[in-house]
Amino acid sequence: MAIDLSLQDKILEEDFESVESDGLRLKDFYGSSFLITGSTGLIGSLMVKTLLYYNRKYDLKIKIYAVVRNIEKAKSVFSQESDNTALSFVVTEDLGSGNFEFSDKVDFIIHTAAITNSKEMVTFPVSVLVSAFNSTDSLLKIARDNNASMVYLSSMEVYGNIEKNEMTDEKSLGYIDLSSVRSCYPESKRACECLCNAYSAQYGVNVTTARLAQTFGAGILPTENRVFAQFARSVIDGNDIVLHTNGLSEGNYVYTSDAIRAILILLKKGKYKEAYNICNPASHTTIIEMARMVAHNIAEDKIKVVIDIPSDSMKYGYAPNTKLFLDNTKLCSLGWKPQVGLEQAYRKLISWIKVQ
Numbered sequence: 004m005a006i007d008l009s010l011q012d013k014i015l016e017e018d019f020e021s022v023e024s025d026g027l028r029l030k031d032f033y034g035s036s037f038l039i040t041g042s043t044g045l046i047g048s049l050m051v052k053t054l055l056y057y058n059r060k061y062d063l064k065i066k067i068y069a070v071v072r073n074i075e076k077a078k079s080v081f082s083q084e085s086d087n088t089a090l091s092f093v094v095t096e097d098l099g100s101g102n103f104e105f106s107d108k109v110d111f112i113i114h115t116a117a118i119t120n121s122k123e124m125v126t127f128p129v130s131v132l133v134s135a136f137n138s139t140d141s142l143l144k145i146a147r148d149n150n151a152s153m154v155y156l157s158s159m160e161v162y163g164n165i166e167k168n169e170m171t172d173e174k175s176l177g178y179i180d181l182s183s184v185r186s187c188y189p190e191s192k193r194a195c196e197c198l199c200n201a202y203s204a205q206y207g208v209n210v211t212t213a214r215l216a217q218t219f220g221a222g223i224l225p226t227e228n229r230v231f232a233q234f235a236r237s238v239i240d241g242n243d244i245v246l247h248t249n250g251l252s253e254g255n256y257v258y259t260s261d262a263i264r265a266i267l268i269l270l271k272k273g274k275y276k277e278a279y280n281i282c283n284p285a286s287h288t289t290i291i292e293m294a295r296m297v298a299h300n301i302a303e304d305k306i307k308v309v310i311d312i313p314s315d316s317m318k319y320g321y322a323p324n325t326k327l328f329l330d331n332t333k334l335c336s337l338g339w340k341p342q343v344g345l346e347q348a349y350r351k352l353i354s355w356i357k358v359q
């Protein structure tokens with residue numbers, strides 16, 4: 004199918020424009036250089052595209068070093084930027100080897116690279132842990148040596164199991180079962196956060212942690228297969244939404260452009276050694292409620308929600324049921340406010356997938 008690039012651009016342009024609000028001034032990054040890992044991933048690619056958008060808008064002279072594993076994929080994700088000298092790809096086979104080095108001067112580092120696929124988490128748990136730790140160590144060394152500010156992308160999964168009915172702030176860590184294979188992911192995030200804080204304490208590195216809720220929106224890649232993409236495709240294809248769990252896990256969500264703005268605010272205003280939840284409390288819901296909202300409000304009841312739990316469901320690596328309502332007060336105190344709710348997020352996501 005031919006890609007309607009202008010429509011794609013239009014959808015993203017609205018999102019890019021919304022990044023510059025809540026006191027964030029992109030002009031404050033004039034002349035800066037960014038090192039962004041995971042640049043072909045969802046958040047990395049949108050971060051790169053957002054900065055390039057503002058480079059064009061204000062002639063900011065920002066330089067972006069986009070760390071990627073697969074150069075062909077990178078050229079395809081950034082196909083419209085092939086002549087853009089502001090963007091350079093830094094190709095590394097595996098950031099997790101711990102041997103990643105970077106010799107150019109860098110002012111800001113955004114470390115998004117990580118294994119995020121649940122199936123991979125239960126198949127290669129050692130890689131999830133070792134790769135996360137080694138890659139973060141390499142990036143922190145670069146931050147230290149350049150006196151750069153860094154944001155590390157962690158996850159709400161660090162909270163583990165919280166059995167309380169109040170909102171969860173950054174200090175309230177819950178229980179994680181270390182004997183569960185799937186715990187490699189939240190534990191890798193905890194270990195990396197701890198490593199960030201260790202670099203701050205020992206070397207004075209200015210690194211802040213962003214604990215993201217489930218983040219999605221326009222800009223996903225055609226290969227994206229997380230639950231939000233599956234729900235959106237069900238609407239487009241007119242297929243029922245099939246849940247492979249009972250869907251009772253409480254979800255915390257945030258729209259991509261809201262998350263991008265939060266990360267940039269953290270680069271400027273985040274306190275080092277501190278973690279910040281990034282979530283939109285208005286989007287808090289259970290998986291099953293979200294599925295029903297999508298089927299009813301978006302698909303206008305032309306599809307329904309079906310629960311079909313496979314007998315071997317463990318091997319898919321679904322995160323355990325959690326009861327978590329993230330508190331975003333700390334991030335809001337820096338001026339950030341979420342702008343896009345769940346229903347609008349799905350509408351934007353679906354518009355995007357339709358023109359992919």
Ligand SMILES: NC(=O)c1ccc[n+]([C@@H]2O[C@H](COP(=O)([O-])OP(=O)(O)OC[C@H]3O[C@@H](n4cnc5c(N)ncnc54)[C@H](O)[C@@H]3O)[C@@H](O)[C@H]2O)c1
Binds near residue numbers: 042159214216218
């Ligand atoms: N999107 C979300 O809902 C969400 C929620 C919570 C936390 N996060 C965190 O935010 C970060 C970005 O998430 P995303 O949604 O963009 O993920 P993504 O899967 O879309 O992108 C991750 C990127 O990391 C790269 N990567 C993975 N292992 C690598 C390695 N060993 N060497 C080099 N590159 C490697 C991948 O190639 C990919 O480009 C991740 O750290 C993730 O854990 C994301």
